[in-house]
Amino acid sequence: MSPFIEIIGRCTIVYVFMIVAIRISGKTELAQLSVIDLVLILLISNSVQNAMVGADTSLVGGLTAAAALFLLNTVLKIGLFRSQRLRGLLQGEPLMLIYHGKVKEDNLRRAHLPADELEAACREHGVAKIEDVNLAVLEADGNISILSENYTHQSQHPRRIKRRTTQSS
Numbered sequence: 810m811s812p813f814i815e816i817i818g819r820c821t822i823v824y825v826f827m828i829v830a831i832r833i834s835g836k837t838e839l840a841q842l843s844v845i846d847l848v849l850i851l852l853i854s855n856s857v858q859n860a861m862v863g864a865d866t867s868l869v870g871g872l873t874a875a876a877a878l879f880l881l882n883t884v885l886k887i888g889l890f891r892s893q894r895l896r897g898l899l900q901g902e903p904l905m906l907i908y909h910g911k912v913k914e915d916n917l918r919r920a921h922l923p924a925d926e927l928e929a930a931c932r933e934h935g936v937a938k939i940e941d942v943n944l945a946v947l948e949a950d951g952n953i954s955i956l957s958e959n960y961t962h963q964s965q966h967p968r969r970i971k972r973r974t975t976q977s978s
Contacts, residue, residue: 907945
């Protein structure tokens with residue numbers, strides 16, 4: 810087998826494994842990395858490097874691995890664009906957190922979202938009390954959308970939450 814085909818195959822396996830592992834661990838949005846998440850990503854990237862290129866540590870081997878990863882990423886993005894089912898599987902579904910001023914405790918637990926973070930998101934959107942919120946949704950991309958009767962505001966810097974699950978009620 811060609812060393813380039815072997816590198817492409819190894820990269821594909823590692824890429825798919827990493828997507829599945831990150832999804833299972835509950836990470837769908839990495840926009841707000843904690844120190845623990847950053848350390849994990851740095852260590853994982855170092856640990857899988859040899860698995861991708863094998864014994865070939867040449868410039869050509871590294872570039873082949875990088876090209877394979879870019880290609881896989883492009884194919885996956887096209888698949889996410891075209892397939893609602895794939896999007897739901899990999900990115901999750903919106904999760905209602907507040908409905909007519911009442912917190913959906915089960916969904917808050919599913920999202921592993923502390924109540925104080927939900928309260929902070931409400932304040933960031935200009936709503937002082939949870940009771941004033943008509944609807945709060947943890948979007949699939951990690952943003953929290955807040956709608957209230959008197960005031961609807963889209964924050965310029967919406968809060969992103971790392972979600973743990975995709976179930977909604």
